[in-house]
Amino acid sequence: DAGVTQSPTHLIKTRGQQVTLRCSPKSGHDTVSWYQQALGQGPQFIFQYYEEEERQRGNFPDRFSGHQFPNYSSELNVNALLLGDSALYLCASSWNSEQYFGPGTRLTVT
Amino acid sequence: EDQVTQSPEALRLQEGESSSLNCSYTVSGLRGLFWYRQDPGKGPEFLFTLYSAGEEKEKERLKATLTKKESFLHITAPKPEDSATYLCAALGGGGGADGLTFGKGTHLIIQP
Numbered sequence: 001d002a003g004v005t006q007s008p009t010h011l012i013k014t015r016g017q018q019v020t021l022r023c024s025p026k027s028g029h030d031t032v033s034w035y036q037q038a039l040g041q042g043p044q045f046i047f048q049y050y051e052e053e054e055r056q057r058g059n060f061p062d063r064f065s066g067h068q069f070p071n072y073s074s075e076l077n078v079n080a081l082l083l084g085d086s087a088l089y090l091c092a093s094s095w096n097s098e099q100y101f102g103p104g105t106r107l108t109v110t
Numbered sequence: 111e112d113q114v115t116q117s118p119e120a121l122r123l124q125e126g127e128s129s130s131l132n133c134s135y136t137v138s139g140l141r142g143l144f145w146y147r148q149d150p151g152k153g154p155e156f157l158f159t160l161y162s163a164g165e166e167k168e169k170e171r172l173k174a175t176l177t178k179k180e181s182f183l184h185i186t187a188p189k190p191e192d193s194a195t196y197l198c199a200a201l202g203g204g205g206g207a208d209g210l211t212f213g214k215g216t217h218l219i220i221q222p
Contacts, residue, residue, distance in 0.1 A: 040214070043210075097141060101156075106151070
């Protein structure tokens, strides 16, 4: 059984650009959450998707947006990238309260 | 606002030297307390879920416990492969949404 998968693994972007990150949930999971983890910090909750709707959002600006598809996979979009957006972006899937994480996408903004 | 604080920030132990990691939480209406293990550059690996005070869960050399204000991760006779960052996360509130609040983690090093 494949776990949570994310693509790409690494990404380098320039300030002001836009980026799209992708996530496929674990089989049988219908809920996807996105987190941002800066170096040396714990993950910070960005938002959660369920039934193709954003169900909850953390303290992140509107530059961060997402989407969930009918097959439960999800995308995270970040517009107008800032240097401070450099981080490990984690996707987690769940069907109850237990969240299982993917390997993450390392985003570097230069 | 939900808060999770972990201590110590870093811990260095000799192989076989048992110890405990602490996670203090301030959460409105705790619905679950979670422990994860994270290796450098990788995603967190799920370890335990605790739902109510007094609950305990065990897995190999790890045991997690929960009180009304904090959780402990006890590590018995650790081995070098137990070296990792251990993250604690809390799920609070209602409304059905499940955004976790994480602590900063405890960086554990087990020396042979």
